[in-house]
Amino acid sequence: MIQNIQIQLNEHLYLKDPMQSELGKAMLQKSVELIYExxxxxxxxKKLSTAIPTTEATIYRYFENKHRLLQYLTNWYWSAMTIEYTYLTNNMQQAEQAINTGIELIIHPTKFMPQHPMLSVEKLFGIIINESNKSYLTTSIDEDNQLKLFKPYKDFCNILAASFLKYAPKFSFAHSLASTCVESILHQCYFMQHLPSLTDCKSNTGAKGLQTFIKNLIFNTLDKNK
Amino acid sequence: MIQNIQIQLNEHLYLKDPMQSELGKAMLQKSVELIYExxxxxxxxKKLSTAIPTTEATIYRYFENKHRLLQYLTNWYWSAMTIEYTYLTNNMQQAEQAINTGIELIIHPTKFMPQHPMLSVEKLFGIIINESNKSYLTTSIDEDNQLKLFKPYKDFCNILAASFLKYAPKFSFAHSLASTCVESILHQCYFMQHLPSLTDCKSNTGAKGLQTFIKNLIFNTLDKNK
DNA sequence: AGATTGTTAATAGTAATACTATTATAAATA
DNA sequence: TATTTATAATAGTATTACTATTAACAATCT
Structure with missing residues (x-):
């Protein structure tokens, strides 16, 4: 589904739209690989320019700095995720089913999102787990926010929160639960790999435990606040 | 309580123990202020050395690099929090009370932890909210973990998890819930300040909403898994 | 006292990184 | 063909993180 759609991203993310030239596309593709590695x-x-190959200065024509490039990638990811979630839950009668789908999508994006010719979803998911916090934990957060650079992430959390509210209309903390849910999944994935004593989930079981934990957390909270 | 206790930290965090000299203590005090600002x-x-004042090279005698200094501060924070939590919940009969205390401590550390002569708890809390993720989201995570540089954070999560298990012995995800709880509080605090659409809590109410949300989350989950 | 040793600080760097100013080249248009 | 425009390449600079070496200054021992 996704592969045919051109995702239009906030123009403050780049100086020159990387999607509009082969060189720009190569920058995106190679940067995903390099940041992942x-x-x-x-x-x-410098490393990106030798990998493409092109020059450092050429890359600076496209992106203000490497931080903007990271923000570009996370924006693309959450935009694609929002589209995918909307598509998957379209015409779903039961809010419960939509929520379950959402959780599974966050935990296993590669199961749902088709391979993209340029941006590897698998590697992007890895980047989101390891680096996405760094895209907003900066001193420029408020300026960046005014430029609407976090809109795709907010959008995703908001449609998830909307599903929560459909299931439990009286619940007062749908947005907090949605962002907690997303961040928790990403953190638990990281902990499974690197700090296993901070989690009870095992990565070798395909994160089955993580799915159980999160669904448990969400539905127990929502059921009590219906 | 805390101010009289010398917290012994992992010796891989420093080259020369900053607690053992006046200059070292000045480095800790000033670094908290500067990182906070x-x-x-x-x-x-360079900025730290001019603030003290001393030379850059002198600081490098104490800390391998600025990343280690950040890890030193976060280690100190979670060690102090663990001591405080143990102290506060000592002799508490009800696990429920201990859990409530834990949540309040994480949300309002300054309410419980007395002012430290050198390390401002208020500013440290701010640093934990903004920067603590960066202390483990690095490529050196596995080596650092082998050096036990995340032990204080793990310890804190583990005693919180122990309280969860005391309340609900059959619950299978105590560690995941504990780390999710801590990370969620820190993230929600950040979102309240900078990305309010990702939360339903307001910072001007003294994070009363955040407390309600987290207690709601935890007890609804634990009650269903008793 | 004078020599030795060890601890601490200061000097003066280097390598790498992030970023920029300027020039060259190619393509599009008049 | 001449002119403009868009794009890329060259060649830098400023800053940062970090290190090697030397100097100062005690404490200890002969």
């Missing part, structure tokens, strides 16, 4: 701190425009 | 990215050893 090296981590965001070790990732530099 | 500037954010971790803008914070440099």
């Amino acid at each position: 090296l981590g965001f701190e070790e990732f530099t425009f | 500037l954010g971790f990215e803008e914070f440099t050893f």
Whole structure:
């Protein structure tokens, strides 16, 4: 579904739209691979330019700095996720089913989102787990927010919150629960890999335990607040 | 209570124990102020050295790099929190009361922890909210973990999980719930300040809503898994 | 006292990173 | 063909993180 759709992103994310040239597309594709491999701190425009190959300065024509590039990728991810969630839950009668679908989508995006020719969903998911916090935990948060650079992430949380409210209309904390749910899943995925004593879930079971935990958390809370 | 206790931290955090000299203590005190004001990215050893004042090289005698200094501060924070939680819940009969105390402590550390002569709890709390994720979201996570640099944070989550298990012995996800609870509170605090559409809680009410939300979340989950 | 040793701080760097100013090249248009 | 425009390449600079070396200053021992 996703592969045919051109996702229009906030124009403050780039200086020159990378989707409009082959060189720009190569920047996106290679940056996903490099950030996935090296981590965001070790990732530099120098390394990206030799990988493409092009020059450092050329990349600066497209992106103000590497932080904007990271924001571009996270914006794309959450936009794609929002589209996918809307598509999957379209015409679903039961709010419960929509919520379950949402949780499964966040935990296993590759199961639902088709392979994209340029942006590997699998690697993007890894980047989201490891680096997405860094896209908003900065001193420029308020300026960036005014430029609406977090809209796709907010949108995703908001449609998830809307599903919660459909299931439990009187619940007062739908937005907090939605953002907690998303962040918790990402954190638990990270902990499963690196700090297993902070979780009871095992990554080798395909995160089945994580799914149980989160559904448990959400429905017990919503059922008591119907 | 805390102010008289010397917290012994992992010796891999420093090259020379900053607690053992006046200069070292000044580094800790000033670094809390500067990271709080500037954010971790803008914070440099150069700025710290002029603030003390001393030289950059001298600081490098104490800390391998600025990342280790951040880890030192977060280690101190969670060690102090663990001591405080143990102290507050000592001799408490009801697990429910202990859990409520824990939640209130995480949300309002300054209400419980006395002012420390050197490390401002209020500013440290701000640093924990804004920067603590960066202390473990790095490529060196596995090596750092082997050096036991995340033990204090794990310890805190584990004693919280122990309280959950005391309340609901059959619950299978006590550790996941504990880490989710801590991370969620920190994130919600951040969202209240900067991205209010991701939360339903208001910061001007003294985070009363946040307390309701988290208690709601935890007890609804635990009650269903008793 | 004078020599030795060890601890601490200061000097003066280097390598890498993030970013920019300027020039060259190619394509589109008049 | 001449002119404009868009794009890329070259060649930098400023800053940052970090290190190697030297100097100062005690404490200890002969």
